Amino acid sequence: MGRQPCCDKVGLKKGPWTVEEDKKLINFILTNGHCCWRALPKLSGLLRCGKSCRLRWINYLRPDLKRGLLSEYEEQMVIDLHAQLGNRWSKIASHLPGRTDNEIKNHWNTHIKKKLRKMGIDPLTHKPLSEQEGSEQAQGSKKSLVPHDDKNRKQDHEDQQTKDKQEQHQLEQVLDKNKISISIDDGFCIDEVPLLNPQEIFMDASSAHHHKNDDNANINISNSTSPSSSSSSTSSCISSLPGDEFSKFLDEMEIIDLKWLSSNDSSEDNINYKDGKYNNNADTMNLWDINDLSSLDLIMNDHDDSFVGNGSGCSRMVFDQDSWAFDLL
DNA sequence: AATGTCATCAACCGCGGTGTT
DNA sequence: GAACACCGCGGTTGATGACAT
Numbered sequence: 001m002g003r004q005p006c007c008d009k010v011g012l013k014k015g016p017w018t019v020e021e022d023k024k025l026i027n028f029i030l031t032n033g034h035c036c037w038r039a040l041p042k043l044s045g046l047l048r049c050g051k052s053c054r055l056r057w058i059n060y061l062r063p064d065l066k067r068g069l070l071s072e073y074e075e076q077m078v079i080d081l082h083a084q085l086g087n088r089w090s091k092i093a094s095h096l097p098g099r100t101d102n103e104i105k106n107h108w109n110t111h112i113k114k115k116l117r118k119m120g121i122d123p124l125t126h127k128p129l130s131e132q133e134g135s136e137q138a139q140g141s142k143k144s145l146v147p148h149d150d151k152n153r154k155q156d157h158e159d160q161q162t163k164d165k166q167e168q169h170q171l172e173q174v175l176d177k178n179k180i181s182i183s184i185d186d187g188f189c190i191d192e193v194p195l196l197n198p199q200e201i202f203m204d205a206s207s208a209h210h211h212k213n214d215d216n217a218n219i220n221i222s223n224s225t226s227p228s229s230s231s232s233s234t235s236s237c238i239s240s241l242p243g244d245e246f247s248k249f250l251d252e253m254e255i256i257d258l259k260w261l262s263s264n265d266s267s268e269d270n271i272n273y274k275d276g277k278y279n280n281n282a283d284t285m286n287l288w289d290i291n292d293l294s295s296l297d298l299i300m301n302d303h304d305d306s307f308v309g310n311g312s313g314c315s316r317m318v319f320d321q322d323s324w325a326f327d328l329l
Numbered sequence: 330a331a332t333g334t335c336a337t338c339a340a341c342c343g344c345g346g347t348g349t350t
Numbered sequence: 351g352a353a354c355a356c357c358g359c360g361g362t363t364g365a366t367g368a369c370a371t
Binding site: 015016036038050051053058087088089090101102154212 | 355356357358359360361364365
């Protein structure tokens with residue numbers, strides 16, 4: 001009964017990923033998608049378990065990832081969201097485009113925690129440390145006084161629902177404060193959002209030009225039961241920003257600083273692979289520069305061999321600088 | 330220069346929720 | 351409905367580099 005076992009785990013490789021493994025994984029996902037992580041390693045010829053492949057893809061190879069430290073803006077978002085959501089890293093990550101739960105979690109543990117403590121704020125409760133000591137004592141005594149039996153469970157459930165609504169309201173306020181209107185009915189996860197087709201992004205970028213006078217524009221990342229509609233709604237709503245604001249938004253959010261090698265610079269001399277990271281020193285071109293629509297035309301019309309399609313539906317995914325730079329495809 | 334300590338982050342592990350048989 | 355596997359999440363670990371002694 002039930003499903004087939006995940007993987008036998010015998011003879012599977014562990015530890016850091018090699019360039020070859022990365023190539024295999026990217027090539028496979030580009031060609032076939034990642035419908036089933038369990039089957040992926042065998043089909044792609046990787047000696048890894050599906051879980052490991054999924055993690056590598058989501059946290060490192062996925063094309064829509066940002067690199068580098070979190071900006072101050074993002075850091076503040078993380079702090080605000082953590083105050084509302086606690087350690088629900090995937091939820092927090094879902095509100096920071098291009099960031100992963102792992103990345104945010106690491107950043108929280110290594111940077112933000114210390115920062116908050118230095119400021120005299122308890123990173124767990126987000127309250128002043130001195131005040132926290134007192135309230136903890138009070139809470140402790142309160143806890144011991146309240147019996148937790150079946151009668152209280154229904155009340156607990158109702159309390160939780162009320163609390164969730166309050167959290168949602170507070171979160172909306174936080175996001176509003178940051179001038180981003182995000183529908184958080186359930187909160188979507190980045191993982192639920194399929195990768196965008198470049199056509200969608202590029203069309204949106206150009207349409208942003210056409211709507212420069214649209215004063216009612218705002219960013220609206222809405223939840224959707226249909227994964228495909230969530231991505232399109234995101235891009236299309238962002239694109240409805242006036243051109244200047246669209247550029248500003250991209251700057252502020254540091255959305256995928258897409259770059260690629262020019263055809264003359266594809267030699268591997270320009271690329272280093274160190275400690276599992278690709279470094280590209282070659283000349284690059286910023287895809288998000290909406291003032292240079294010729295570059296978009298270049299991509300959309302396949303004038304440049306730097307973008308190699310394989311004929312599948314995934315062939316035109318947008319890749320980050322590292323993936324393209326390393327000539328993975 | 331050698332050694333120890335700290336900081337960072339990619340990757341692993343285990344668990345719970347959900348879907349499948 | 352039970353048994354089982356898959357997936358995703360959060361906590362933790364371990365390798366590595368940076369810095370201090």
